[in-house]
Amino acid sequence: MPTGYPALIDSMRPFGSRQIRNMATLGGNLCNASPGADAAPPLLVYEATVELRDRNGTREMPLEDFFVGPGETALRPGEVMTAILLPPPHGDVRSVYLRKGRVKMDVATASVAALVEMDGGTCVRARLAAGAVAPVPKRLIATERQVAGFPLDDAVLERASAEAADEISPITDVRSTAEYRRHLTRVLVRRALERLRTAEARERSPPMRTAVAFELNGHDVSVEVDAHRSLLDVLRDVLGETGTKEGCGEGECGACTVLVDDVAVVSCLFPVCEAEGASVTTVEGLFAPGGDLSPVQRAYLEFGGTQCGFCTPGMVMASVALLAENPDPSEDEIRYALLGNLCRCTGYVQIVESVRAAAELMMEGSQR
Ligand code: FES
Ligand code: FES
Numbered sequence: 447m448p449t450g451y452p453a454l455i456d457s458m459r460p461f462g463s464r465q466i467r468n469m470a471t472l473g474g475n476l477c478n479a480s481p482g483a484d485a486a487p488p489l490l491v492y493e494a495t496v497e498l499r500d501r502n503g504t505r506e507m508p509l510e511d512f513f514v515g516p517g518e519t520a521l522r523p524g525e526v527m528t529a530i531l532l533p534p535p536h537g538d539v540r541s542v543y544l545r546k547g548r549v550k551m552d553v554a555t556a557s558v559a560a561l562v563e564m565d566g567g568t569c570v571r572a573r574l575a576a577g578a579v580a581p582v583p584k585r586l587i588a589t590e591r592q593v594a595g596f597p598l599d600d601a602v603l604e605r606a607s608a609e610a611a612d613e614i615s616p617i618t619d620v621r622s623t624a625e626y627r628r629h630l631t632r633v634l635v636r637r638a639l640e641r642l643r644t645a646e647a648r649e650r651s652p653p654m655r656t657a658v659a660f661e662l663n664g665h666d667v668s669v670e671v672d673a674h675r676s677l678l679d680v681l682r683d684v685l686g687e688t689g690t691k692e693g694c695g696e697g698e699c700g701a702c703t704v705l706v707d708d709v710a711v712v713s714c715l716f717p718v719c720e721a722e723g724a725s726v727t728t729v730e731g732l733f734a735p736g737g738d739l740s741p742v743q744r745a746y747l748e749f750g751g752t753q754c755g756f757c758t759p760g761m762v763m764a765s766v767a768l769l770a771e772n773p774d775p776s777e778d779e780i781r782y783a784l785l786g787n788l789c790r791c792t793g794y795v796q797i798v799e800s801v802r803a804a805a806e807l808m809m810e811g812s813q814r
Pocket of ligand 1: 692693694695697698699700701703713714
């Protein structure tokens with residue numbers, strides 16, 4: 447049974463940089479009354495109340511009534527917010543917060559929090575709220591009516607996301623157009639409800655555990671894990687082999703590249719069950735006996751291919767796979783082989799030079 451306030455935790459991540467955490471408060475985020483305040487939609491779906499105090503006394507009001515307009519709240523002169531009160535979670539409740547910004551940590555272009563309480567496959571209570579798409583962070587009351595009382599099937603999700611797009615009043619500003627914000631809200635509402643539906647289904651039928659045995663960097667390993675887990679998760683979280691990195695988790699960046707039976711794969715999309723009986727090589731397995739770096743690793747170091755800790759292990763593994771297949775690749779062939787490995791910052795010139803240098807080293811010494 448889920449507990450706590452997970453949507454609120456999700457909302458803290460995109461704006462809680464170290465500098466902000468050293469200075470800011472949740473109350474400050476609310477009193478700033480930005481329409482895009484990340485903490486507001488989760489607190490609205492949790493039906494938070496705020497406590498306001500001045501020298502004459504204390505009053506409480508629902509957070510929903512606290513926001514009056516962009517940058518405007520119900521605070522009277524001399525009043526301060528002294529508490530944010532949340533009802534304790536009860537029942538079979540799940541919640542989530544999703545947002546889209548231009549970069550990871552910036553003001554949201556649009557955001558959505560959703561909370562559902564389920565009873566036997568039917569949603570008996572729904573709360574939805576959106577940020578950055580109206581003059582104030584907004585409860586989506588009409589959208590909630592499309593969800594409460596129904597199973598979370600595709601038709602309900604479609605109706606609800608269309609209603610949400612109608613219910614908001616976005617503007618065009620430096621961050622986005624009104625049309626894009628409307629589109630985003632529709633997508634985010636659908637995704638949020640889908641995510642809650644999946645979480646609920648998972649809890650009703652917990653994943654099967656399975657035993658998987660394979661060879662990892664020349665040693666036999668055996669693990670008992672949830673059958674749906676990826677090889678990347680198991681390498682890092684179960685076996686403690688953290689040399690393999692997670693960049694995107696979606697098969698796009700190649701940071702998680704490992705070799706399975708000498709073939710390069712993205713381990714974030716590789717089901718661990720598929721590794722049964724296979725030989726898996728990670729960047730930790732490239733060291734020569736005695737702990738010396740392999741030629742590919744040496745060349746990456748000498749020619750500046752070692753750029754950052756995120757992309758380098760995957761680049762190295764993809765290079766090893768390439769050189770095993772093609773010991774003398776041209777620049778075009780190297781670039782083609784590394785198309786699935788993204789560097790988001792520095793570029794590929796030194797990486798390509800490193801692979802060429804590794805090829806030469808290996809042809810001299812004929813080892814990887
Ligand atoms: S983490 Fe696997 S491809 Fe990006
Ligand atoms: S992503 Fe690692 S150097 Fe660019």
